[in-house]
Amino acid sequence: MQIYLPIAEVSVNLFLLLGLGGLVGLLSGLFGVGGGFLITPLLFFIGIPPAVAVATGANQVVASSVSGVLAQFKRKAVDVPMGIVLLVGGVGGSALGIWVFNLLTALGQIDLVVQLCYVVFLGAIGLLMFQEALRTMRRTKKGGARRKRHQHLWLHNLPLKMKFRASGLYISVIPPLLVGLIVGVLAAIMGVGGGFIMVPAMIYLLGMPTKVVIGTSLFQILFVSAFTTAMHAITNQSVDVMLALMLIVGGVIGAQFGSRLGARLNAEQLRILLALLVILVAVKLGLELLLRPDELFSLFPGGIG
Amino acid sequence: MTRLLTLFALLLACALPARGEEIVAGLSRDSIGITASFDGSEILIYGAVKRNAPAAQTGELHVIVTLEGPSSAVTIRRKSREMGIWVNTDSLTVGAAPSYYAIASSGPMHLILDPVEDVQQRISIPLAVRAFAGPVQMSDVRPFTQALLRIREEEGLYKEEEGAVRIVEDTLFRADFELPANLIEGDYKTRIFLVRDSHIIDRYQSAIYVRRVGLERWLYVLAQDYAPLYALLSLALAVFSGWAAAAVFRLIRS
Numbered sequence: 001m002q003i004y005l006p007i008a009e010v011s012v013n014l015f016l017l018l019g020l021g022g023l024v025g026l027l028s029g030l031f032g033v034g035g036g037f038l039i040t041p042l043l044f045f046i047g048i049p050p051a052v053a054v055a056t057g058a059n060q061v062v063a064s065s066v067s068g069v070l071a072q073f074k075r076k077a078v079d080v081p082m083g084i085v086l087l088v089g090g091v092g093g094s095a096l097g098i099w100v101f102n103l104l105t106a107l108g109q110i111d112l113v114v115q116l117c118y119v120v121f122l123g124a125i126g127l128l129m130f131q132e133a134l135r136t137m138r139r140t141k142k143g144g145a146r147r148k149r150h151q152h153l154w155l156h157n158l159p160l161k162m163k164f165r166a167s168g169l170y171i172s173v174i175p176p177l178l179v180g181l182i183v184g185v186l187a188a189i190m191g192v193g194g195g196f197i198m199v200p201a202m203i204y205l206l207g208m209p210t211k212v213v214i215g216t217s218l219f220q221i222l223f224v225s226a227f228t229t230a231m232h233a234i235t236n237q238s239v240d241v242m243l244a245l246m247l248i249v250g251g252v253i254g255a256q257f258g259s260r261l262g263a264r265l266n267a268e269q270l271r272i273l274l275a276l277l278v279i280l281v282a283v284k285l286g287l288e289l290l291l292r293p294d295e296l297f298s299l300f301p302g303g304i305g
Numbered sequence: 306m307t308r309l310l311t312l313f314a315l316l317l318a319c320a321l322p323a324r325g326e327e328i329v330a331g332l333s334r335d336s337i338g339i340t341a342s343f344d345g346s347e348i349l350i351y352g353a354v355k356r357n358a359p360a361a362q363t364g365e366l367h368v369i370v371t372l373e374g375p376s377s378a379v380t381i382r383r384k385s386r387e388m389g390i391w392v393n394t395d396s397l398t399v400g401a402a403p404s405y406y407a408i409a410s411s412g413p414m415h416l417i418l419d420p421v422e423d424v425q426q427r428i429s430i431p432l433a434v435r436a437f438a439g440p441v442q443m444s445d446v447r448p449f450t451q452a453l454l455r456i457r458e459e460e461g462l463y464k465e466e467e468g469a470v471r472i473v474e475d476t477l478f479r480a481d482f483e484l485p486a487n488l489i490e491g492d493y494k495t496r497i498f499l500v501r502d503s504h505i506i507d508r509y510q511s512a513i514y515v516r517r518v519g520l521e522r523w524l525y526v527l528a529q530d531y532a533p534l535y536a537l538l539s540l541a542l543a544v545f546s547g548w549a550a551a552a553v554f555r556l557i558r559s
Contacts, residue, residue, distance in 0.1 A: 002344035002486055006521045007528055011344050011486030059539050066547030108382050108393045226540050233536035237528045241539045242341070248543060252550030289390040297452030298393070300380040 007240035008052045014246065016046065021060075021250025028064060028251070029258020030265075031274040036061045036192035036225075037122060039247065040114075041281065050111060052240050054101070055232030057191030059244040061225040064251055065193060065218050072215030079166035079212045083219035085173050086180035086198070090224035093184020098231045101189050108300060112289075117190050119286040125196050126278035133271040167208045167216075175206055180220060188228050193221040196278070326366075327355045328499050328509040335511070337484070338518035345486045348372070348513065350495060351479040364502025367410065367417040368470045369428060370480040371498075372513075374405030374462075375491030381449045397449040402434045404489040405462050409469035409480040419503040426505065428498065430454060430463050461485045490517055 001014045020042055028035035036057050043053035072078050104110040158172035179201045183194035198217045202208045208216070233239040262270060330352030337346050350370050379402045382393040410417060414429060427433050431454060457463040462485065470480045493513040498505050517525050528535045 002342065004339055004341055004343040004486070004521060006517060006524045009487065009489060059543050062540060063543035063547040066544050067551035070548065070551060108380065108396060112390075112392055226543075229540060229543075230533075230536040233528070233539060234532040237532060237535075239528070239536070239539050241524055241528075241535070241542060244539060245542060245546070248546045252546060256550070256554045291391075292386075293384060293391055295452075295456065296384045297449065297456065298382050298384070299453060299456055300382060301377060 003242065003246070005048075005052075005240050005243050007238065008048050008056075008243060010047055010049075012046060012048075012243075017243065017246035018250040020046070021247035022254035023250075024247075025064070025251035025254025025256075026258040026261075027254075027277070029255035029260075030262040031258075031270060031277075035064060035251070036187075036194075037118070037190070037196060037278075038281065040191040041118065041285065043243075048240075048243065049238075050114065051105060051232075051236055051238040052243070054114070054189075054191030055229065055236065055238040056240050056243045056247070058187065058225045058228040058232060059239055059241075060247045060251060061187075061191075061193040062222060062229060063244075063248040064255065065222040065225065067252070067255075068218045069215070069222050072218055075215070076166075077212050077215035078219050079164055079208070079216045080219070081162070082164045082167055082169075082176060082208070082212075083216045085162070085176045086183075086216070086220040087223050089177040089180025090184035090187070090220055091227050093181035093186075094188045094224055094228045094231065095184075096181075097185040097188025098228070098235060100185070102235065104189075111298075114190055115285050115289055117186065119282050119289065121186070121190075121197060122278050122282035123286070125200065126275050126282055128200065129271060130275035130279065133268055133275055137268045137272075164208075166212050167206075169207065171206065179205065180224075183220070184224050184228075187221075187224050188231070193225055195221055325356065325506060326499060326501070327507045328497050329353050329355045330497050330509050330511070332495065332511060332513060334513070336514040336516065337488075338516060339488060339490065339521055340519055341521055343486065343488070343521075346484045346488075348482040348484060349479060350482065350497065351477075352497060352509070353477050354475065354499060365412075365417070366472065366475050367412055367500040368472060368478045368480075369408065369410040369414075369418065369498040369500060370470055371409075371428060371433075371494075371496045372405070372407045372482050373403045373433065373494045373496070374489055374515075375493075376401035376403045378402075379453065381453050383449065383452075395449075397446055399434060399450070399453060402453060402457075404491070405484070405493070406430055406433050406457075407464040407466070407482055409466045409482065411468065411470040411472050411478070413467050414465070417503065418498075418500055418505075422503075422505050426496075426498065426508075428496075430458075430465055460487075462487075484515075488515055490515055 002011045003014045004011045020039070024035040024039045024042070027038060039060060040053050040057040043057065044050060069078070101110065104113050158174045160173045161170055162173050163170050179198060183198045186192060186197065187194045195217050198220065199213055202213045202217060203210060229239055330350065333349035354366065378398060378400055380396055380398045382396045384391045385394045387394065408428065408430065418428065423429050424432055431450070434450065434453060454463060470478055472478045493515055495511045495513060497509040499507040516522070527538070
């Protein structure tokens with residue numbers, strides 16, 4: 001059954017979209033990631049114009065983070081002041097990212113930059129996760145000493161200190177603002193939530209306790225991706241509600257199955273699997289940049305040289 | 306149906322006075338609505354050659370039918386290897402290229418039509434896509450225009466079907482077009498050329514209106530003209546479905 005997407009102006013198979021949403025939802029439920037980093041490249045692949053794919057991806061991230069945030073609030077695992085600081089940075093970053101996105105679209109280099117971002121960030125994060133998961137596995141086998149979490153870096157000597165009770169931190173607002181800003185830029189350019197960058201940054205850079213990290217990052221992601229969606233809709237008219245709805249419906253169902261499946265599997269093995277998946281996506285996109293493409297030419301609507 | 310059409314065409318051919326040979330034509334439909342379940346459409350263009358005197362002219366009679374979607378500017382970019390990776394470098398902008406272009410003819414184009422008239426009327430696909438925007442700084446634009454044609458042909462947007470027009474008894478003709486699912490909204494220009502002895506002796510022009518209808522139209526207009534409202538709608542939808550999904554699954558589990 002075909003469905004015509006009013007904004008993307010393409011006709012796509014309904015079940016393909018539901019399946020795509022379901023697959024990404026399954027993975028996000030399984031690994032606890034937003035799945036934006038998978039859905040946007042997959043949309044490129046099935047022929048959705050990049051601008052629409054990125055904007056609609058952001059809308060899908062809103063839906064998938066809502067239920068997560070609600071659950072985390074119930075567990076009191078959201079550090080709201082920290083979330084707001086990250087959010088302020090994120091909104092600024094998102095606005096900046098949208099400006100860069102439109103500029104790069106006009107220059108014809110948006111595909112390249114999006115791909116490069118994916119290769120660099122996914123590659124780096126994937127390798128780090130893989131290494132970390134291997135180390136934890138070895139440690140649990142040997143029963144070695146716990147690593148020191150709180151490190152006093154130059155970061156902690158900056159001005160504008162603020163108390164974050166839920167995280168048990170008294171630090172400057174500048175590092176979280178910067179983290180939020182970078183994540184916001186990436187969210188706008190790559191159509192991702194940015195959890196895969198924010199979570200490690202919150203743990204290793206800001207020194208937040210793990211129990212509030214997921215909830216707080218979801219809180220920030222929810223609002224930043226909502227802002228990004230609105231900005232894309234208002235400046236480019238590139239959010240396709242019909243496409244988003246199909247992905248969301250598939251995604252929420254997939255996520256429920258994924259989280260139940262995830263509960264049965266070993267956490268460390270899951271992390272290694274996720275790391276391998278992330279590395280795979282990065283390698284695939286990287287090869288596309290390195291190998292000679294079958295078609296050297298590509299068409300872009302509009303007359304901007 | 307066919308018999309009725311024949312009768313109708315013959316009646317028309319007899320009823321109206323004419324100079325030489327003229328086209329009398331019709332379309333199976335003059336408007337197409339793009340609904341949510343739209344997955345392509347078929348168009349039948351049919352007609353007859355109307356003449357007063359019996360067809361005594363020399364040379365073969367041929368018919369060429371074209372169907373052309375709304376034009377828009379297209380930028381064609383070429384990748385080349387820079388510092389080890391493939392990057393878009395050169396680009397060429399074509400001021401107006403039809404979003405869809407199909408030709409059906411009763412014989413091979415190069416045999417049935419004089420090339421000069423082809424150029425004048427811009428019938429063949431490469432000729433229909435020719436308007437460049439601004440000065441062209443490139444010495445050779447051919448690889449770019451060829452790429453445009455090649456890519457659009459692969460996507461099924463540009464089609465040339467020689468022999469797809471059938472002529473019966475040198476009088477009746479019909480051409481079938483299959484419009485793809487990824488159709489752009491706009492007015493689709495239909496042209497019919499009557500060719501005898503490689504020269505165009507008559508032409509007929511009409512339009513097919515392709516419009517989004519129903520929900521598709523509503524969403525598109527909302528997105529274009531009321532963007533902030535549309536943004537709120539998409540966010541509300543996302544928030545609601547995220548919340549509803551969690552609630553439903555909680556109910557199922559308990």
